[in-house]
Amino acid sequence: MNFLHTDIEKLHEQLVNKEITSVDLVKETLANIAQTDAKYDAFLATMSEKALAEAAAIDEAGIDPDNVLSGIPYGIKDNLITKDVPTTAASKILEDFKPIYDATVVSRLREQGAVGVGKLNMDEFAMGSTTETSYYKQTKNAWDQTKVPGGSSGGSAVSVAAGQVPFALGTDTGGSIRQPAAFNGIVGMKPTYGRVSRWGVIAFASSLDQVGVFTRRVKDNATVLAAMAGHDDHDQTSSDQAVPDFTAHLDGDISGLKIAVPTEYFGAGVDDSIKETIRAGIDQLRELGATVDEVSLPHTKYGVAAYYILASAEASSNLQRFDGIRYGFRPENVKSLEDLYVQTRTQGFGDEVKRRIMLGTYSLSAGSYDAFFKKAAQVRTLMNDDFQKVFADYDLIVAPTTPNVAYDFGANQDDPEVTYMNDVLTIPVNMAGLPGMSVPAGFVDGLPVGMQLIANRYQEETIYRVAYAFEQATRLFEKVPGGKD
Incomplete structure (x- = not known):
């Protein structure tokens, strides 16, 4: 079985009608992954016994006819911890790490039967x-x-695009859901900052x-987001905004909606060719x-520079916990505590x-803080102000998700700045904490x-x-991939 020509509702119907059991569905999913993943390399590990x-x-208790996720298999990005x-977060430094609890999103989906x-x-x-x-x-x-799959959630995007799982979880710090969704021709939603708990997410940049x-x-996406969204006592940044039924207004009628198209995104x-397709x-x-009207988001041009200062500053703080002492990779033959720190990070982290x-670390240093980190934070405020001015008059912003289609492996290996610029159209959404989707x-x-749809905070319903x-x-x-419609 693959999931290229079905959706969650159809699978749910088959489960309720006992045309297939959850065990059968999971077995066939795992068999398909085993058969196809040498082609895609999307999975780092399968959870066969646990799944x-x-x-x-679930089969023993009976499929809940009112819960469309009951018995449905899915994939999990490897920075979401699973008991x-x-x-590993795809890092050597966490090579043998097995967490003792589940991320909130994982436990909530399990409660729903996924x-x-x-x-x-x-x-x-x-x-x-x-x-x-x-x-x-x-x-x-x-x-x-x-071609590259995009990133950082490349495995998640490919697993869905290739029909290995009906849905997958990812994380988005500067476009890491929307960009790989665009490169693989699927739907990728990054919700409002705070809409979904970050408890159990291995942090990169906590404010993004x-x-x-x-x-x-799209409807499958709305169903899954509603199941895992909402306030979490473990995460002080999670919002207590009520979570609506995101599928309630999916009727195809968008008459009267006001859409803004930013000139800077073109x-x-x-x-x-991207501009032509999106237009x-x-x-x-x-x-x-x-x-539809054209608008301006004038501070967009500063987004990449400000983002990499802020995100890297938060990363330098978050990653200091990897010290070779409490968990994860620990080098051998170290000579002192300082040497332990140095060798753990030298050998455990990639370039x-x-x-x-x-x-x-440089941006946060005493001599650089005012010139870099503080200025980047001020730019972030200006970018947010730009968006709020537009949303005072419009329901939605529409733009390209990426400046190009997927490109060859190694194309930008010697110039990371070129790769950074690939996020130029997605970064502003994270800087302002807005919801954004690629379709x-x-x-x-x-x-x-991919075409990017951006709404004001907590307006995911409009995007859907x-x-x-x-x-x-x-x-x-x-x-679908392979050319068979």
């Missing part, structure tokens, strides 16, 4: 845009295995990280009844992680293009409403 035990318990299952079947590859500590910084393996794009969902269909550096998508939204720790908008040279209408009008989910 089958959970599925058997008694290796959780069955985690495996841990998914990613850029090390979520630092990267191609999944090339993983210590363990290189995940390949679902559409063309010579957010857990989100990958699916093939500037230099964005491929003409065609915007025309489609116009035909569906939305009104990209070291690069960001160094940048962050399939078309193809360029046989590779998927527009995304669903667009999806039903274009039917792009019917196109």
Whole structure:
């Protein structure tokens, strides 16, 4: 079994009607992963014994007809901790780490009956845009295995795009859900900062990280987000805003909605073919009844520079806990406590992680704090103000998700700054704590293009409403890797 031509509702119907059991579904999912993953390298580990035990318990209790996630398998990005299952954040420094509790999102999905079947590859500590910084393996794009899958949630995106699982969890710090979703032609939602608990997420940048969902269909995405969102006493940054039924208004009607298109998101550096595809998508939204105007987000141009200062500063603070003493990798033959620290981090962290720790430590140093970190924080405020001015008059912002389609492995290996610029269109959403989604908008040279939908805080319903209408009008989910519609 693969999940390329079905959705969660259809699977739920089969489970309720006893056409298939949860154990059968999980067995077939694991068998398909075993058969196909050599092609994609999306999974770091499967959780066969645990998953089958959970599925058997669900079958014994009976599938809940009112709960569409009951008995449904899914994949988990490897920076979301899972009890008694290796959780590495794709880093050598956590090679044999087995947590003693589950992340809140994992425990909430288990309460809903969803069955985690495996841990998914990613850029090390979520630092990267191609999944090339993983210590363990290189995940390949679902559409063309010579191309990068995007990142940092590359394994999660590919597992869904390739039909290995119906949905997968990822995290998004500067575009790490939306960018790989765009590169693999699926739906990727980064919710409002605080909408979903970060308890149990191995932190990169705490004020930017957010857990989100990958699916093939918009309604599936809305269903999963509603199941795991909401306040969590373990996470002081989680919001107590009520979680609505995100599927309630998916009727295809977007007449009267006001859409803003920022000129800065169609500037230099964005491929003409991407601009053309997204403008065609915007025309489609116009035909569906939305009104569209061009607007300006003038501080967008400072986003990448400000983001890498702030995110790296937070990373340098968060990653100091990896010291070779309490858990994770510990080097041999160290000569002193200081040598233990140095050798643990020298041998345990990859180059990209070291690069960001160094940048962050420098930005926070006494001589640089005012010139770099403080200025970046001020820019963040200005970027947020830009968005709020637009949302005073508009319901939604529409733009490209990425400046280009997926590219060859190693293309930017010698110049990390080029890779950083690939996040130029997604970073502002994280800086302002807004919800953002990438939906399939078309193809360029046989590779998927993503259209980004951005709303004001806690307005995920608006994004889902527009995304669903667009999806039903274009039917792009019917196109699958391998060319078989």
